[in-house]
Amino acid sequence: xxxxxxxxxxxxxxxxxxxxxxxxxxxxxxxxxxxxxxxxxxxxxxxxxxxxxxxxxxxxxxxxxxxxxxxxxxxxxxxxxxxxxxxxxxxxxxxxxxxxxxxxxxxxxxxxxxxxxxxxxxxxxxxxxxxxxxxxxxxxxxxxxxxxxxxxxx
Amino acid sequence: xxxxxxxxxxxxxxxxxxxxxxxxxxxxxxxxxxxxxxxxxxxxxxxxxxxxxxxxxxxxxxxxxxxxxxxxxxxxxxxxxxxxxxxxxxxxxxxxxxxxxxxxxxxxxxxxxxxxxxxxxxxxxxxxxxxxxxxxxxxxxxxxxxxxxxxxxx
DNA sequence: TCGAAACGAGTGCATATACACTTAATTCAT
DNA sequence: ATGAATTAAGTGTATATGCACTCGTTTCGA
Numbered sequence: 001x002x003x004x005x006x007x008x009x010x011x012x013x014x015x016x017x018x019x020x021x022x023x024x025x026x027x028x029x030x031x032x033x034x035x036x037x038x039x040x041x042x043x044x045x046x047x048x049x050x051x052x053x054x055x056x057x058x059x060x061x062x063x064x065x066x067x068x069x070x071x072x073x074x075x076x077x078x079x080x081x082x083x084x085x086x087x088x089x090x091x092x093x094x095x096x097x098x099x100x101x102x103x104x105x106x107x108x109x110x111x112x113x114x115x116x117x118x119x120x121x122x123x124x125x126x127x128x129x130x131x132x133x134x135x136x137x138x139x140x141x142x143x144x145x146x147x148x149x150x151x152x153x154x
Numbered sequence: 155x156x157x158x159x160x161x162x163x164x165x166x167x168x169x170x171x172x173x174x175x176x177x178x179x180x181x182x183x184x185x186x187x188x189x190x191x192x193x194x195x196x197x198x199x200x201x202x203x204x205x206x207x208x209x210x211x212x213x214x215x216x217x218x219x220x221x222x223x224x225x226x227x228x229x230x231x232x233x234x235x236x237x238x239x240x241x242x243x244x245x246x247x248x249x250x251x252x253x254x255x256x257x258x259x260x261x262x263x264x265x266x267x268x269x270x271x272x273x274x275x276x277x278x279x280x281x282x283x284x285x286x287x288x289x290x291x292x293x294x295x296x297x298x299x300x301x302x303x304x305x306x307x308x
Numbered sequence: 309t310c311g312a313a314a315c316g317a318g319t320g321c322a323t324a325t326a327c328a329c330t331t332a333a334t335t336c337a338t
Numbered sequence: 339a340t341g342a343a344t345t346a347a348g349t350g351t352a353t354a355t356g357c358a359c360t361c362g363t364t365t366c367g368a
Contacts, residue, residue, distance in 0.1 A: 021282040031305040100346040128175040143294035151185040
């Protein structure tokens with residue numbers, strides 16, 4: 001009765017490649033990340049860094065935990081991702097009232113970098129939307145939001 | 155006429171977070187990767203490693219370049235990702251006829267690891283499909299395939 | 309046939325990602 | 339008020355990702 005005491009067959013292997021939710025998401029991420037990084041290059045920002053700066057600008061200032069929550073990113077990942085941004089002086093990290101916390105703030109240099117990068121982001125974003133078409137794009141965005149919710153169901 | 159000589163406004167910032175193709179893809183990837191890794195844990199394989207082994211099993215044997223093509227992954231990324239798999243003896247890398255190439259082959263140990271991991275992959279995959287529902291899932295898979303095509307249009 | 313161009317793969321470097329564990333500060337119950 | 343439980347954040351370690359550059363091999367044209 002053990003269905004998989006025998007080696008995986010060719011059909012099953014094909015199934016994984018063609019339909020694995022994780023592989024196909026990661027693959028699309030790789031491709032789209034390269035698309036954005038390519039266009040953002042003149043700004044000196046990677047798309048991942050641009051995103052973090054935007055998140056900081058939105059909340060004005062916040063703790064690591066708060067930012068990680070917004071970005072749906074592991075706290076320790078965020079801590080390390082802040083390092084290059086701090087080095088470039090795009091953000092500042094200061095002690096909070098509660099001395100366990102660190103408050104992240106955008107600097108004026110960071111604000112300028114963000115302002116310069118924004119039109120490039122728009123260009124890259126438009127590239128994707130135009131490539132897919134408005135309708136398919138809005139569907140994709142919706143499904144991405146839904147699949148992301150799977151992490152609350154644990 | 156310079157639209158963005160002024161700082162980005164709050165509406166624009168919100169736009170990025172809610173609609174950036176790259177951020178939303180990467181966010182979904184992070185969440186779904188954790189979902190798969192969690193369920194695959196007993197197999198000792200990460201989902202990224204499982205995917206690579208499947209790709210190798212499918213083509214029986216192939217060069218780094220061929221595999222990277224299939225996986226839509228940078229060649230140098232693949233080279234490094236093979237390292238832990240080689241260390242665990244799940245695959246072998248031998249010299250090709252053309253001595254510039256390396257031929258990647260699954261070992262019998264790798265075959266066994268794959269066979270054990272497959273039901274877990276199915277479980278994780280079914281989790282996603284059931285969470286979204288068949289219809290939304292198939293739509294998502296389709297749109298992911300389409301957006302991935304953006305890398306040919308360069 | 310020989311030298312240049314093309315090609316396959318590896319390495320240096322930088323960044324992204326997250327789990328397990330640790331440390332320091334705060335909160336809260338007794 | 340004090341000690342235990344909780345909380346915020348950093349660090350060790352491992353993997354993932356890709357660009358720029360290098361090195362060795364093959365191919366191909368003069």
